[in-house]
Amino acid sequence: MENKVTKLFNIKYPIIQAGMVWNSGWRLASAASNSGILGVLGAGSMYPEVLREHIIKCKKATNKPFAVNVPMLYPDIDKLMDIIVEEGVKIIFTSAGNPKTWTKWLQDQGIVVVHVVSSVKFALKAQDAGVDAIVVEGFEAGGHNGRDETTTLALIPMVKEKINIPLIAAGGIATGKAMLATMVLGADGVQIGSRFVASQESSAHQKFKQLVVDAKEGDTQLTLKELAPVRLMKNKFYDEVQELYKTSPSVDDLRTLLGRGRAKKGMFEGDLDEGELEIGQIAGLIHEIKPVSEIVKEIISDFEETKRLAMSL
Template identity: 65%
Template sequence: MNRINTLFSIRYPIIQAGMIWASGWRLASAVSNAGGLGLIGSGSMYPHVLKEHIKKCKQATDKPFGVNVPLLYPDIDKLMDIILEEKVPIVFTSAGNPKTWTPTLKAAGIKVVHVVSSSLFAEKSEAAGVDAIVAEGFEAGGHNGREETTSMVLIPAVAARVKIPVIAAGGIGSGRAMLAAFALGAEGVQVGSRFVATPEASSHINFKNAVVDAQEGDTMLSMKKLTPVRLIKNHFFDVVKAAEDSGADAAALKEILGRARAKTGMFEGNLSEGELEIGQVSALIHDIKPAAEIVSDIWEEFEAVRKQLTTY
């Protein structure tokens, strides 16, 4: 047991990321039932949809679960009202100022974790009163930091600057990677891309297959002038890259992005015109398997490699 196990009352310090168009109640409850911490990804949900997912998750598991809230999305106040009303025990916030909502959530008895991409923001998050930090490296999928700091550098940098527990994210999809993160100072890991390739993820099967088929170099950080995001290279990515190479500003990139681009790709399965958010670790994902098996596989490999290394 470590501080992350104790903080969340979970068996394994393995957190499933709250990814848009992937992390609904089925995935979150499956991970929580397997001994990890499942998160519902509210970034792709209207308030009434989030409420439905929370209620169904409560019915599907008696274990702790949480909600991830990207603070850059609209209707945050309405999402938070639902979270408070439904007495969600754990909230992970990202892409915004943790000072905005942490006091309100903590006053309601909710455990709060904030996702950061630099040690500076980790310190600010600790000062805001969060219970733990997710240090998310450049390898991660979805919205990312402009600094392009890799997990190998970010995790120890953050661990050295804060006293609260650090959860490592970015490039982690196996027990070996989890052990490496612990060696760097983390007490838990947040796993995203590996859980996309599960039957329980709400993503379209076309997207899941694209993740399984991805090779090294098939993803790249894009749209740094707007909101940095790691994408699988496809036709939409090529259009964005051409615009960026020609000097397009944030307004032009926003026009290219349009509306519902992520939904088009990840939820509706349009692999050409959709935004396909996934991490570099997709190159190491070769199959679609149940979430409970992934939790078990990660933990068993973590323990096996840890014991193996003690013989050196």
């Protein structure tokens, strides 16, 4: 299945396991890479030395390429970047910030740079900044998201007609059928997050994984746009946010309610009432916690079978 994405990352299949905070530790990333896709460490939930530890363990667990995702709002981002270079990581996904800030510096160190965007406007900015590829993430995605609420199937072709660098689709993708659909629309590969949350190797708490498996359509909602739009599972904390909105709260009111560490509390520690539970709409289609290797095999098998049937029509 060789194409622009597999060549860029030196992987077997054009699939990226998303770098998700509190979910994407070295066990998940190495298992993903060993399955023929690109594993990604989620540095957004790691102190600098914790990231170094995960990189070292990931290098021991796989001899395949893997990447690190770095949200550019991270307070010690310069320390993270230095560690990534020192430890010899060759691929980095940046997000939530201006790609011009780090792209050239990283590329000068021999690192492939991919930037995550949620609109045509930011896709063009990322291309102008010189990134090697972009992840285009639709409104369906879990975690922090774009404000415009453009869906993946609408966004991919709109971005495709404006750029000439590899395009990786994200948001609402958990099956081979969805992978094929986005590639028909112009994507060169896909980034999958929520499906890998419900994997045995994910660092998420077992309670959160089970909640994802039990989720149904309509159990998530994009909220907190005044701070940073985020798709959350509906729970006690989500209900408190909605009650606060009835009072026309200020940004400071919302920030006070959010506090610190809610994502860790929910996804990593398993507090399903007070935690911030970030997951995509596609959770309603995830019904079982499985090893990463099985998930990848199922996606590729589904992709190939759907492609075969489509060509026979």
